[in-house]
Amino acid sequence: MSDLRPRRSALYMPGANERALEKAKTLPADALILDLEDAVAPDAKPAARERVCAAVASGEYGRRELTVRVNACDTVWHEEDVRAAAKAGPDAVVVPKVNSAADVHAVERMLEQAGAPERTKIWAMVETPVAILHVKEIAAASSRLTVLVMGTNDLAKELHAQHVPGRAPLLTGLSLCLLAARAYGKQILDGVYNDVQDLDGFAAECRQGREFGFDGKTLIHPSQLAPCNQAFAPSEQEVDRSRRIIAAFEEATGRGDGVVTVDGRMIENLHVDDARRLLALADAVEAIG
Numbered sequence: 001m002s003d004l005r006p007r008r009s010a011l012y013m014p015g016a017n018e019r020a021l022e023k024a025k026t027l028p029a030d031a032l033i034l035d036l037e038d039a040v041a042p043d044a045k046p047a048a049r050e051r052v053c054a055a056v057a058s059g060e061y062g063r064r065e066l067t068v069r070v071n072a073c074d075t076v077w078h079e080e081d082v083r084a085a086a087k088a089g090p091d092a093v094v095v096p097k098v099n100s101a102a103d104v105h106a107v108e109r110m111l112e113q114a115g116a117p118e119r120t121k122i123w124a125m126v127e128t129p130v131a132i133l134h135v136k137e138i139a140a141a142s143s144r145l146t147v148l149v150m151g152t153n154d155l156a157k158e159l160h161a162q163h164v165p166g167r168a169p170l171l172t173g174l175s176l177c178l179l180a181a182r183a184y185g186k187q188i189l190d191g192v193y194n195d196v197q198d199l200d201g202f203a204a205e206c207r208q209g210r211e212f213g214f215d216g217k218t219l220i221h222p223s224q225l226a227p228c229n230q231a232f233a234p235s236e237q238e239v240d241r242s243r244r245i246i247a248a249f250e251e252a253t254g255r256g257d258g259v260v261t262v263d264g265r266m267i268e269n270l271h272v273d274d275a276r277r278l279l280a281l282a283d284a285v286e287a288i289g
Helices: 018-026 042-058 078-088 101-113 129-133 135-140 152-159 168-183 199-212 222-231 236-255 269-287
Strands: 009-014 031-035 065-069 092-095 121-126 145-150 187-190 216-219 260-262 265-267
Touching (some): 009 222, 018 031, 018 042, 031 042, 042 065, 078 092, 121 135, 152 168, 236 260
Parallel strands (some): 031 065, 092 121, 145 187, 187 216
C-alpha cells in the first residue's frame, strides 16, 4: 500500500484549448491528463506543448494530480513532447501505445536525460493486442512506471470488436492487464466511456470497473466526474464493515480464538488486509476533500 493516492477519476483535457485548461483548475478530478495527442491537430501541437507545459509549471491546479499525455513513441512529436514535459515536471507523463518494456525504458531514459524530477512518473497506456500480450513485461519494466491506463477505444478498434454493454470482447484484455498491475504493484485505470449522454450505461461500466478491481477510470467529460468519484470511493457501508472486521479480528486474536465471524461470515487474515486497504483508501479520499 505504498502508493494510495486516490485516482478514482482521470479526466482528459485538450492541451490546445486554453479555456479547458483554465476550467480544469476548478474540477473535482483526482487526476488531470493534459492531452497533446488525440485532442490536438498536427499543426497545433507545438503551441499546445508550450501551453500545457506552462500550465504544469504554474502551480495553479491545487491537489489534483497533473499529468501530460505525450504523442506516441513512433511519431515525430514524441521526443520533443517528453523533453518539454520533463522540464515542466508534471506528476506523470502518460505515454500512448506502449507495446513493450523497451518502450518504457526509452521514455525513462529521455526523462532522465532531460532532467525530469524523480516525482515525474510514467503512466503507460495499454491499447493494442501487442501490448496486451506483453503487459507483464511492461508492468515490470521500471519502478518509475506507476500506473497502467487502459486504452479501450483503440483496443476495440484493433480487435475489430464492437462496443457492447458488459464489454465482453474486451474482458480478456482487461483481466490480463489487471493481473499484471497487481503482480507488480502498479495502479490501473479503466478506459473511457464514449456516450456522455448515457448516464445509466456509464454508471454500469463504473460499477463493472470497480468490481473488477480497477483503481479508477479515465474520463472524457466533466459531467462524468461526480458519478465516477462516487463509484470508485469506498461506501459508508464498506467502511463500517471494514472497521467491524478489524475490530472483531483483533478482539478474537487477543482472546486466542482461531475462528472469527462478522455478519455470519468467517474472517481470515486476507479479509483483514483488504479491510485495512479499504480504510486507508477512504482516509486518502477524505484527505483530498
